[in-house]
Amino acid sequence: MSRSVITFLTDFGLQDDFVGTCHGVIAGIAPDAHVIDLTHGIAPQAVLQGAVVLHNTIAYLPVGVHLAVVDPGVGGDRRAVAVVTRDGRVFVGPDNGLLMVAADALGVDRAHELVDPRYRLPVVSRTFHARDVFAPAAAHLAAGVAVEELGPAVPVDSLVRVDVPEPEVGRTQISTTVLVVDRFGNVATNARRSHVDALSAHEGRLEVRLALDRYYASLVETFAEAQVGELILYEDSYGLMTLAISSGDAAKLTGVGPGDEIRFAVT
Amino acid sequence: MSRSVITFLTDFGLQDDFVGTCHGVIAGIAPDAHVIDLTHGIAPQAVLQGAVVLHNTIAYLPVGVHLAVVDPGVGGDRRAVAVVTRDGRVFVGPDNGLLMVAADALGVDRAHELVDPRYRLPVVSRTFHARDVFAPAAAHLAAGVAVEELGPAVPVDSLVRVDVPEPEVGRTQISTTVLVVDRFGNVATNARRSHVDALSAHEGRLEVRLALDRYYASLVETFAEAQVGELILYEDSYGLMTLAISSGDAAKLTGVGPGDEIRFAVT
Amino acid sequence: MSRSVITFLTDFGLQDDFVGTCHGVIAGIAPDAHVIDLTHGIAPQAVLQGAVVLHNTIAYLPVGVHLAVVDPGVGGDRRAVAVVTRDGRVFVGPDNGLLMVAADALGVDRAHELVDPRYRLPVVSRTFHARDVFAPAAAHLAAGVAVEELGPAVPVDSLVRVDVPEPEVGRTQISTTVLVVDRFGNVATNARRSHVDALSAHEGRLEVRLALDRYYASLVETFAEAQVGELILYEDSYGLMTLAISSGDAAKLTGVGPGDEIRFAVT
Numbered sequence: 001m002s003r004s005v006i007t008f009l010t011d012f013g014l015q016d017d018f019v020g021t022c023h024g025v026i027a028g029i030a031p032d033a034h035v036i037d038l039t040h041g042i043a044p045q046a047v048l049q050g051a052v053v054l055h056n057t058i059a060y061l062p063v064g065v066h067l068a069v070v071d072p073g074v075g076g077d078r079r080a081v082a083v084v085t086r087d088g089r090v091f092v093g094p095d096n097g098l099l100m101v102a103a104d105a106l107g108v109d110r111a112h113e114l115v116d117p118r119y120r121l122p123v124v125s126r127t128f129h130a131r132d133v134f135a136p137a138a139a140h141l142a143a144g145v146a147v148e149e150l151g152p153a154v155p156v157d158s159l160v161r162v163d164v165p166e167p168e169v170g171r172t173q174i175s176t177t178v179l180v181v182d183r184f185g186n187v188a189t190n191a192r193r194s195h196v197d198a199l200s201a202h203e204g205r206l207e208v209r210l211a212l213d214r215y216y217a218s219l220v221e222t223f224a225e226a227q228v229g230e231l232i233l234y235e236d237s238y239g240l241m242t243l244a245i246s247s248g249d250a251a252k253l254t255g256v257g258p259g260d261e262i263r264f265a266v267t
Numbered sequence: 268m269s270r271s272v273i274t275f276l277t278d279f280g281l282q283d284d285f286v287g288t289c290h291g292v293i294a295g296i297a298p299d300a301h302v303i304d305l306t307h308g309i310a311p312q313a314v315l316q317g318a319v320v321l322h323n324t325i326a327y328l329p330v331g332v333h334l335a336v337v338d339p340g341v342g343g344d345r346r347a348v349a350v351v352t353r354d355g356r357v358f359v360g361p362d363n364g365l366l367m368v369a370a371d372a373l374g375v376d377r378a379h380e381l382v383d384p385r386y387r388l389p390v391v392s393r394t395f396h397a398r399d400v401f402a403p404a405a406a407h408l409a410a411g412v413a414v415e416e417l418g419p420a421v422p423v424d425s426l427v428r429v430d431v432p433e434p435e436v437g438r439t440q441i442s443t444t445v446l447v448v449d450r451f452g453n454v455a456t457n458a459r460r461s462h463v464d465a466l467s468a469h470e471g472r473l474e475v476r477l478a479l480d481r482y483y484a485s486l487v488e489t490f491a492e493a494q495v496g497e498l499i500l501y502e503d504s505y506g507l508m509t510l511a512i513s514s515g516d517a518a519k520l521t522g523v524g525p526g527d528e529i530r531f532a533v534t
Numbered sequence: 535m536s537r538s539v540i541t542f543l544t545d546f547g548l549q550d551d552f553v554g555t556c557h558g559v560i561a562g563i564a565p566d567a568h569v570i571d572l573t574h575g576i577a578p579q580a581v582l583q584g585a586v587v588l589h590n591t592i593a594y595l596p597v598g599v600h601l602a603v604v605d606p607g608v609g610g611d612r613r614a615v616a617v618v619t620r621d622g623r624v625f626v627g628p629d630n631g632l633l634m635v636a637a638d639a640l641g642v643d644r645a646h647e648l649v650d651p652r653y654r655l656p657v658v659s660r661t662f663h664a665r666d667v668f669a670p671a672a673a674h675l676a677a678g679v680a681v682e683e684l685g686p687a688v689p690v691d692s693l694v695r696v697d698v699p700e701p702e703v704g705r706t707q708i709s710t711t712v713l714v715v716d717r718f719g720n721v722a723t724n725a726r727r728s729h730v731d732a733l734s735a736h737e738g739r740l741e742v743r744l745a746l747d748r749y750y751a752s753l754v755e756t757f758a759e760a761q762v763g764e765l766i767l768y769e770d771s772y773g774l775m776t777l778a779i780s781s782g783d784a785a786k787l788t789g790v791g792p793g794d795e796i797r798f799a800v801t
Contacts, residue, residue: 009554014306014548015450016308016447017305017324019304020303020305024274024328034561036554037557038554038557039551045514060555062562072514074491075489075490126501126502126504127490182552224608235660237659237665279717280575281573283575283717284543286573287570291570291594291595294568294595298539343757399771
């Protein structure tokens with residue numbers, strides 16, 4: 001049989017030992033688990049961004065344990081949970097909405113709170129539950145412990161959700177929210193292609209309205225269609241309408257970041 | 268039997284191929300070893316920081332081979348060593364103190380110098396001993412070679428140590444040294460809770476004295492106790508008294524970094 | 535038998551989910567493959583840098599599948615290829631020269647275009663072929679699919695090559711090009727030791743001529759020979775003549791980056 005897979009997403013970055021220490025804890029409990037670092041580059045405490053990335057990528061990950069920790073409420077009274085989806089995945093992390101965009105899309109079967117001390121480290125710190133609570137739970141699940149063993153059932157309705165903002169679509173204008181900016185400076189919004197298609201007569205070119213600036217962007221299918229240096233709007237590989245510059249950095253040009261508003265208007 | 272574990276800590280960063288190339292060398296020698304990247308984010312040539320991180324995290328790592336390379340003296344006459352501790356761990360790296368804070372805490376059993384050419388790469392460069400000397404030694408150890416095979420015994424007393432600075436504790440004031448700043452801007456000092464508890468009548472609030480500035484910090488158990496934007500002092504998950512800002516960046520506010528002095532005083 | 539090795543080089547960085555998502559895709563197809571992240575720190579779209587790093591490091595990597603993606607032409611008409619070398623390695627990536635500095639040095643046996651839909655993801659996006667085309671091909675190869683299955687043979691002569699610039703060597707001066715700047719600020723040029731040795735009477739000291747500035751550098755074997763803060767020129771561990779500062783950052787001092795010219799002259 002293949003090794004159990006644990007995917008691992010956090011806002012820890014890779015500068016510190018946080019991620020490596022969690023890998024150590026997992027290896028001590030489930031030496032044969034295959035841990036895949038999905039990303040540790042979520043912006044610090046950006047629960048919504050983490051939830052969107054987990055949702056966007058889940059179809060590309062093997063069925064397994066999906067450990068995710070973006071946890072501004074660590075040490076407070078937010079619950080630690082394991083959420084089982086209908087396709088047999090188990091999401092492990094804080095009950096702050098991080099897991100639920102992906103889990104709800106797949107259909108939640110049941111959830112359990114991570115309270116049984118047998119599946120935590122012997123000493124649980126106040127500030128590093130990834131190491132002391134979440135990684136041990138994920139590792140025990142990968143090693144074959146049933147999710148019911150980890151703690152009592154939690155009503156699925158009681159799990160915290162985050163709102164993923166939806167674009168506002170008018171006849172000649174869409175108001176969108178920036179979800180993710182990647183290392184290439186590509187700016188992914190919450191608009192889908194259908195939102196853009198609903199605009200009247202855009203002729204392949206839209207005005208891009210920011211708080212202070214205006215630009216024009218060409219609608220293209222691929223970077224190869226664009227001139228070098230041209231501002232473009234394309235559907236990214238996760239289906240999000242994304243602003244980019246061919247061989248350039250659209251985030252640097254526009255100065256926008258996650259949460260900012262961008263309006264696309266017929267010119 | 269489980270795969271042998273090699274943990275790996277350096278100051279190489281992840282921008283270059285240094286870490287990946289060492290992984291390649293290890294995989295060529297010990298294809299079934301399980302390599303865990305503990306961190307590669309130690310500040311360039313910061314031996315003390317590397318030593319502290321290795322010490323802080325070692326209890327969370329499976330018993331195995333612990334490869335660590337922060338090596339400003341590469342190519343000079345510092346020795347390359349493997350240090351065996353009483354619990355059966357083997358630390359591999361330069362003899363510059365990097366390994367010894369952790370190893371001494373566990374109790375050193377014996378040490379050997381890495382000189383046998385059978386366990387180095389055929390050509391040893393002057394500047395990349397992680398690839399040519401240390402990674403091969405770690406891999407051969409993980410593959411079952413006895414530490415005695417790697418080279419002659421080294422007297423344990425002769426191994427280089429670094430001094431971890433201790434705080435100076437007065438009746439109304441502690442003088443501390445910053446050990447680590449993490450990605451969240453949390454500033455870990457060398458003070459422990461007992462040092463703070465020894466201050467007279469601090470009433471849960473301390474003055475924070477830097478070279479030029481003064482702040483006030485609240486003593487808290489968790490981030491959840493703090494107001495957003497409040498400067499706090501808490502015991503971090505490794506037991507270090509740490510300055511932080513709830514939903515903020517204490518390192519940015521204060522401008523301090525590793526090696527800087529911070530004094531905490533009763534107000 | 536040992537697990538199949540896939541090495542993985544990109545310009546994706548580690549901030550986003552790109553690398554982790556590709557790991558997920560690979561694990562779904564070839565659960566027992568051992569994926570080694572060679573580096574994901576190639577500068578965005580820097581095909582030449584990627585080609586040089588792959589060439590420099592290949593001797594340290596086990597024979598396996600070598601997945602490399604630096605792909606400014608994604609979505610255009612550049613081919614996706616697998617290139618088999620005489621020693622049994624298979625390079626997988628875009629046909630833009632990235633693979634060929636390493637592959638030509640090893641000797642190319644044959645190449646195939648990655649077009650068979652059985653070995654791609656069911657939906658292929660316009661902008662993320664690493665996930666949809668290259669990672670699946672690499673994973674299927676690691677899982678035992680023959681390279682001939684992936685698509686039709688491609689004439690080896692038709693594969694795109696990049697020119698690695700060669701230094702211009704005079705009697706008293708070498709004109710070099712910067713290939714790579716690493717995290718320590720070391721500046722690797724395209725000059726080899728033989729180029730420097732061919733200069734007349736340099737007496738261990740060369741003038742370093744940039745567009746606007748001049749410096750002097752000492753020729754040394756190791757960092758340990760240099761004074762702290764001294765500018766030095768040494769042969770790096772890949773055989774490239776490299777400008778560095780002992781305990782300092784030569785890239786910051788000089789302001790040079792990949793592609794810039796540096797002339798070394800007899801003083």
